[in-house]
Amino acid sequence: MLGAFGLLFFGLGMAGLSYLGVLWLLMNVVNLLPAIPIGDRPLLAYSIALTLLGAQGITLGLLAELIVAYTGREADTFSVSESVGSVSKKLDP
Numbered sequence: 001m002l003g004a005f006g007l008l009f010f011g012l013g014m015a016g017l018s019y020l021g022v023l024w025l026l027m028n029v030v031n032l033l034p035a036i037p038i039g040d041r042p043l044l045a046y047s048i049a050l051t052l053l054g055a056q057g058i059t060l061g062l063l064a065e066l067i068v069a070y071t072g073r074e075a076d077t078f079s080v081s082e083s084v085g086s087v088s089k090k091l092d093p
Helices: 002-029 044-072 080-084 087-090
Strands: none
Touching: 002 044
């Protein structure tokens, strides 16, 4: 669950940063748009925050999966046939 939200936030942050990167290239390298600094835009701060939040969500999701896998015990498994007994043994005359 945390990993899915992390991927969503990370993807949104990277999309915002990619948009700003394309704008920067169009303004400074290709000179198709007038040069306006992108550092003053709120999208830059939001994109960086979403990227960091997404990375933390992915990391916490992976850690949660590792903890669940490590603490899983064999005693927690339950088998009906082991606790009740096999039906075929009781039906044999």
